[in-house]
Amino acid sequence: MSAAATDLLALDRAAQDLLFRAARTANTFTDEPVDEEQVRAIHDLVRTGPTAMNAQPLRVLLLRSAAARARLLPYLSAGNRDKTASAPLTAVLAADVDWHDRLPELFPHRPGARDWFTGDPAGREAQARLNAALQIGYLLIGVRAAGLAAGPMAGFDTAGVEREFFPDGRHRVLLLMNIGRPGPDAWRERLPRLDYAEVVRTL
Numbered sequence: 001m002s003a004a005a006t007d008l009l010a011l012d013r014a015a016q017d018l019l020f021r022a023a024r025t026a027n028t029f030t031d032e033p034v035d036e037e038q039v040r041a042i043h044d045l046v047r048t049g050p051t052a053m054n055a056q057p058l059r060v061l062l063l064r065s066a067a068a069r070a071r072l073l074p075y076l077s078a079g080n081r082d083k084t085a086s087a088p089l090t091a092v093l094a095a096d097v098d099w100h101d102r103l104p105e106l107f108p109h110r111p112g113a114r115d116w117f118t119g120d121p122a123g124r125e126a127q128a129r130l131n132a133a134l135q136i137g138y139l140l141i142g143v144r145a146a147g148l149a150a151g152p153m154a155g156f157d158t159a160g161v162e163r164e165f166f167p168d169g170r171h172r173v174l175l176l177m178n179i180g181r182p183g184p185d186a187w188r189e190r191l192p193r194l195d196y197a198e199v200v201r202t203l
């Protein structure tokens with residue numbers, strides 16, 4: 001992108017780089033801890049990200065201790081195991097399919113809204129997956145805003161992780177995310193991105 005185009009954005013250039021241009025997906029991590037206060041600051045930054053009906057279905061389970069991590073590792077694909085074992089923090093990112101129970105509080109100007117969804121578990125799950133996925137995107141950018149690196153992973157046994165960590169049956173695990181400072185050889189080769197003309201059409 002040209003310097004002039006960069007300057008069309010409201011965000012200053014250093015922030016653009018931190019969040020996007022220079023940000024990478026980390027595959028190794030140092031042992032520097034990610035503390036609870038950092039995670040709270042990230043949540044505080046991204047919690048206003050929009051969701052349909054303000055439903056906010058994302059639920060986050062943080063695995064910090066070695067014992068908690070050991071429960072996750074057997075469900076990971078082989079390529080995801082070592083980096084997850086050595087990351088200071090791993091987030092299990094799940095969607096609450098009973099998000100409609102919170103609508104009276106989160107969407108109060110439509111008092112009957114919860115009841116629209118009680119008999120529609122398939123529709124609720126679709127909404128939960130879409131909105132939680134959006135929230136995961138906000139969270140990933142929030143991790144970068146904190147000066148940390150994220151390593152999202154879809155390569156794992158989803159049903160196994162749900163049985164292990166969410167036996168209540170009301171959560172669908174969508175993604176795992178390692179969080180920390182990048183370690184040695186953290187980056188793979190930067191892969192090509194689609195051009196504007198391949199992505200955008202204007203009618």
Ligand SMILES: Cc1cc2nc3c(=O)[nH]c(=O)nc-3n(C[C@H](O)[C@H](O)[C@H](O)COP(=O)(O)O)c2cc1C
Nearest residue numbers: 023024025079080152153154155175187188190191
């Ligand atoms: C939803 C999602 C799932 C991913 N799953 C895995 C995975 O299971 N294992 C892995 O090593 N990388 C995984 N990645 C990392 C992507 O391959 C990586 O983010 C992408 O190639 C961009 O890399 P870059 O940010 O370094 O340019 C995943 C990324 C996303 C967003």
